Amino acid sequence: DTAVSQTPKYLVTQMGNDKSIKCEQNLGHDTMYWYKQDSKKFLKIMFSYNNKELIINETVPNRFSPKSPDKAHLNLHINSLELGDSAVYFCASSQFAGGRETQYFGPGTRLLVL
Amino acid sequence: EDKVVQSPLSLVVHEGDTVTLNCSYEVTNFRSLLWYKQEKKAPTFLFMLTSSGIEKKSGRLSSILDKKELFSILNITATQTGDSAVYLCAVEDYSGAGSYQLTFGKGTKLSVIP
Numbered sequence: 001d002t003a004v005s006q007t008p009k010y011l012v013t014q015m016g017n018d019k020s021i022k023c024e025q026n027l028g029h030d031t032m033y034w035y036k037q038d039s040k041k042f043l044k045i046m047f048s049y050n051n052k053e054l055i056i057n058e059t060v061p062n063r064f065s066p067k068s069p070d071k072a073h074l075n076l077h078i079n080s081l082e083l084g085d086s087a088v089y090f091c092a093s094s095q096f097a098g099g100r101e102t103q104y105f106g107p108g109t110r111l112l113v114l
Numbered sequence: 115e116d117k118v119v120q121s122p123l124s125l126v127v128h129e130g131d132t133v134t135l136n137c138s139y140e141v142t143n144f145r146s147l148l149w150y151k152q153e154k155k156a157p158t159f160l161f162m163l164t165s166s167g168i169e170k171k172s173g174r175l176s177s178i179l180d181k182k183e184l185f186s187i188l189n190i191t192a193t194q195t196g197d198s199a200v201y202l203c204a205v206e207d208y209s210g211a212g213s214y215q216l217t218f219g220k221g222t223k224l225s226v227i228p
Binding site for chain 1: 148150156157159162167172200202204215216217218220223
């Protein structure tokens with residue numbers, strides 16, 4: 001009965017590889033997000049997406065790309081992985097876009113690039 | 115069953131009031147508890163608590179953790195309209211294999227009216 005789920009939970013990979021993290025929400029929400037959590041626990045937004053608009057944080061390298069096959073899914077593709085990409089990535093969703101809409105977070109995916 | 119429960123889910127107060135937000139949790143290998151303020155884009159990190167009874171303070175905000183009773187409170191004194199936001203509690207627990215996971219509560223939506 002998980003609201004927002006992510007797979008895999010852990011991902012260990014070599015530098016230079018291409019990988020994907022999947023996110024699914026069963027809440028019927030319109031907007032989904034990807035965050036990167038840094039070592040200081042700060043959550044940095046990477047993308048927000050609904051069926052009308054993709055908003056990209058300009059600081060995100062173009063090696064990162066979101067792919068949404070349907071409203072319930074927003075997958076994160078990462079090309080040419082670098083050591084600095086190692087972090088925990090969180091997916092979230094909200095009913096509507098907007099700063100004060102409650103966001104429901106997934107359990108996170110811990111990515112380790114060797 | 116939710117591992118992190120926040121209460122109340124929403125709260126409306128007048129400017130100048132003091133509010134207390136609650137977060138209770140149930141995890142096996144507790145590592146830390148985090149508070150975030152979400153008002154615009156990404157949640158803003160407020161506090162990280164690891165030890166019981168030690169109050170963390172930042173301006174009008176303060177927070178304390180009780181690891182025996184498994185809860186934390188976030189206090190905001192002399193509230194201002196700029197405090198209106200969703201406040202998220204998240205708990206970090208050790209999930210084995212040298213890693214940890216972060217579980218978010220559903221948030222408390224605070225509205226401060228002039």
